[in-house]
Amino acid sequence: MLKVEHIYKKLGDFELCDINFKVEDGEYFVILGSTGSGKTIVLETIAGGYNIDRGNIYINDVNINNIPPENRNIGFVYQDYLLFPHLSVRENILFGLKTKKMDRSIMNEILHKISSILNIEHLLDRSPLTLSGGEQQRVAFARAVVTSPKILLLDEISSALDPGTKKKFQHNLKKIHRELNTTTIQVTHDFNEAIYLADRIAIMGNGQIYQIGTADEIFNHPKSKLVEDFIR
Amino acid sequence: MSKNNYKDILFKVYIFIFITIFMLFIILTIFVVFQKSFPNLASIIMDKEIQFAIKLTLYTSTISTIICLIFAVPIAYGLARYDFFGKMIINSIIQISNSIPPIAAGIALLMLFSTKQVEYMANKLGLDPVFSVKGIILANFFINAPYMIRILKGTFEDVNPKLEFVGRTLGCSVWGSFFKITIPLAKNGLISAIIITWINALGEFGTALMLAGAIRMKTETLPVAIFLNLSAGNLDKALAAATILIVISIICLFLFECVQKCNTKKVNY
Numbered sequence: 001m002l003k004v005e006h007i008y009k010k011l012g013d014f015e016l017c018d019i020n021f022k023v024e025d026g027e028y029f030v031i032l033g034s035t036g037s038g039k040t041i042v043l044e045t046i047a048g049g050y051n052i053d054r055g056n057i058y059i060n061d062v063n064i065n066n067i068p069p070e071n072r073n074i075g076f077v078y079q080d081y082l083l084f085p086h087l088s089v090r091e092n093i094l095f096g097l098k099t100k101k102m103d104r105s106i107m108n109e110i111l112h113k114i115s116s117i118l119n120i121e122h123l124l125d126r127s128p129l130t131l132s133g134g135e136q137q138r139v140a141f142a143r144a145v146v147t148s149p150k151i152l153l154l155d156e157i158s159s160a161l162d163p164g165t166k167k168k169f170q171h172n173l174k175k176i177h178r179e180l181n182t183t184t185i186q187v188t189h190d191f192n193e194a195i196y197l198a199d200r201i202a203i204m205g206n207g208q209i210y211q212i213g214t215a216d217e218i219f220n221h222p223k224s225k226l227v228e229d230f231i232r
Numbered sequence: 233m234s235k236n237n238y239k240d241i242l243f244k245v246y247i248f249i250f251i252t253i254f255m256l257f258i259i260l261t262i263f264v265v266f267q268k269s270f271p272n273l274a275s276i277i278m279d280k281e282i283q284f285a286i287k288l289t290l291y292t293s294t295i296s297t298i299i300c301l302i303f304a305v306p307i308a309y310g311l312a313r314y315d316f317f318g319k320m321i322i323n324s325i326i327q328i329s330n331s332i333p334p335i336a337a338g339i340a341l342l343m344l345f346s347t348k349q350v351e352y353m354a355n356k357l358g359l360d361p362v363f364s365v366k367g368i369i370l371a372n373f374f375i376n377a378p379y380m381i382r383i384l385k386g387t388f389e390d391v392n393p394k395l396e397f398v399g400r401t402l403g404c405s406v407w408g409s410f411f412k413i414t415i416p417l418a419k420n421g422l423i424s425a426i427i428i429t430w431i432n433a434l435g436e437f438g439t440a441l442m443l444a445g446a447i448r449m450k451t452e453t454l455p456v457a458i459f460l461n462l463s464a465g466n467l468d469k470a471l472a473a474a475t476i477l478i479v480i481s482i483i484c485l486f487l488f489e490c491v492q493k494c495n496t497k498k499v500n501y
Contacts, residue, residue, distance in 0.1 A: 044397075047397075047401055048400070048401075049397050068400070068405070068406075069397065069400040069401050070400045070401070070402075070403050070404055070405055070408075072401075074401055075401065076397075076398060076401040078394060078398065082392065082394055082395050082398050084395060084398075084399075084413060084417075085417070086416045086417055086419075095399070095402050095412075096402035096403050099402055099403035099404055099408065100403055143402070144401075144402075147402060147403065
């Protein structure tokens with residue numbers, strides 16, 4: 001279980017204010033908010049990209065405030081995918097497993113399995129620079145999940161896709177989540193995506209979380225005027 | 233022909249005239265050196281003094297470039313990645329040695345290593361640079377390191393820090409992500425910086441002259457060989473040394489252009 005407790009973080013003029021939520025094991029948690037609301041900073045803070053000013057983050061009751069990103073076992077996929085351009089698709093996917101010094105045969109087995117699920121087997125020897133947006137996204141997703149992270153953080157990963165590819169990917173995402181049961185936090189500004197994927201949704205704006213609940217609770221019973229304004 | 237077309241052509245002719253004049257100036261200058269040195273070049277290259285100067289120039293340039301690289305990589309990375317108090321002042325101080333005239337830098341270094349305490353320390357560490365080969369290396373390092381830092385700072389700034397962060401979420405330490413992600417992505421910038429620094433070190437004269445002196449067959453690099461032979465009226469040897477320096481520099485410049493071209497191709501892929 002991930003527990004984020006009363007987090008404060010000041011970054012220039014922007015401030016994360018009293019961010020407080022829990023994500024159960026295997027849950028699909030979506031943070032929904034407009035651009036500039038601080039959603040990505042929340043994810044980066046959980047992954048260890050920033051030292052927090054106040055508050056605590058726990059994974060399975062272990063405080064991870066002072067644990068460096070490499071030891072948190074958290075997978076991260078950015079909006080712009082950020083594949084390593086100097087490595088092939090295969091090397092990108094195997095990057096985390098090589099760092100863990102895993103046995104070569106096990107690595108190849110995992111690579112084969114994930115690339116077949118995501119339908120990227122034919123791309124393995126290509127350079128990331130030659131891939132389309134949808135292909136890059138699947139490779140970045142594969143790279144993040146092959147290390148079997150405790151928590152998977154997805155930062156608006158389908159925002160740059162065309163509607164058809166997006167729908168297909170969301171369907172795959174749901175399928176993979178059911179299969180792997182990895183605790184997932186996704187950031188998005190797409191209401192339909194949030195409703196389709198999320199077990200629970202957090203509405204965020206101006207560095208604060210306004211309301212957390214199921215899609216029904218959020219969209220049918222908004223607790224404040226701010227949430228109501230946002231979802232209308 | 234419309235009025236606008238006429239203005240376009242005039243503008244291009246204006247640019248072309250300046251390019252032509254400047255190119256002719258450079259080509260003529262190099263041509264004169266080559267023409268005058270060519271008849272005796274083969275025999276002069278075999279001369280002991282010139283061979284010594286070639287070897288010493290290549291040695292001091294290579295060693296000083298390696299030392300520049302050792303210092304420049306962490307400094308440039310720190311300046312590119314981290315925000316800290318006094319960063320601007322540190323950046324300015326680092327660039328001072330590259331901005332002051334070489335002769336002034338040389339005399340400043342000579343004064344520093346002539347003070348009792350520093351001289352004692354340098355001797356203890358086996359780094360006595362005054363009138364020695366070590367002085368040439370130190371002078372090259374003092375003048376060229378800021379230049380390398382400036383190039384590498386720009387190179388590291390071009391590498392997206394989020395790539396390093398993704399590397400860390402995949403299990404790399406800060407060192408691991410630096411060596412597995414940042415350095416490979418900065419490879420072309422690093423190669424360019426090494427080539428430029430090495431070329432600059434080849435021709436470094438003023439600072440090294442002040443600190444290491446111009447001692448025949450001891451601190452005689454190719455620029456010093458030009459100076460000594462020209463002063464002694466031995467024009468053939470001076471021209472031969474200049475020709476060798478020019479040829480090496482042109483080859484390096486060609487390599488530099490190849491690296492740049494390769495870099496542009498990758499970016500536009």
